[in-house]
Amino acid sequence: MIRSGTLILHVAARLLMPLQLLFSVFLLLRGHDEPGGGFIAGLVASGAFALYLFAFGPRATRQMLRVAPQDLIGLGLCLGVISALPAWWQGQPFLTAQWWTIPWIDFKFSTPLIFDIGVYLVVQGSVLIAVLALMEGDSEEVSHD
Numbered sequence: 351m352i353r354s355g356t357l358i359l360h361v362a363a364r365l366l367m368p369l370q371l372l373f374s375v376f377l378l379l380r381g382h383d384e385p386g387g388g389f390i391a392g393l394v395a396s397g398a399f400a401l402y403l404f405a406f407g408p409r410a411t412r413q414m415l416r417v418a419p420q421d422l423i424g425l426g427l428c429l430g431v432i433s434a435l436p437a438w439w440q441g442q443p444f445l446t447a448q449w450w451t452i453p454w455i456d457f458k459f460s461t462p463l464i465f466d467i468g469v470y471l472v473v474q475g476s477v478l479i480a481v482l483a484l485m486e487g488d489s490e491e492v493s494h495d
Contacts, residue, residue, distance in 0.1 A: 363405035370398035378470050379463075388466035392473025399474075400481050408486050419478040426471030433465035 374395035381387030403411040437446035449460045 359405045363401050367398045367402050370401070371395055374398070374470075378466060381466055388469030389473055391466075392470040393477065395470070395474050396477035396481070399478055403481060403485055408482055411482065415478070419475040419482065422471045422475030422478070426468040426473075426475065429464055429468030429471065433461040433468065436461055 374391040377386035377394060378388060378391035379386075381391065399411060399415065402414060406414075434445050436448040438444060440448070445461075445465075447460055447462050449458055451458050
């Protein structure tokens with residue numbers, strides 16, 4: 351039987367995971383004006399799930415995700431393609447940024463943000479596929495001994 355982590359790791363994972371996910375959203379949203387963006391935010395979010403994976407194992411992590419990592423990649427790629435369409439519909443060059451303001455919350459929504467969210471999901475899905483495959487492969491090797 352494989353034990354997934356210690357009490358300290360369990361407590362740390364439960365406390366740090368929400369903070370890491372919140373920080374990843376912060377990095378995602380500030381990525382246009384300052385350092386950050388979809389790629390690094392996706393890596394930080396993947397790190398949060400990897401910490402949970404090391405503490406509680408692959409089965410608990412898949413239950414926590416509720417979405418297959420492959421679906422995250424597919425949704426991210428769709429958002430990347432969707433971010434190119436508004437400029438194309440307005441007769442502008444491909445991937446020209448479009449900006450819209452949501453007045454009641456004073457938030458500027460843009461096609462680069464849509465693209466960054468797509469990158470965020472693709473990076474997160476890709477890293478999770480790799481880490482989950484490594485952990486599940488390792489548990490199969492150990493259980494055969």
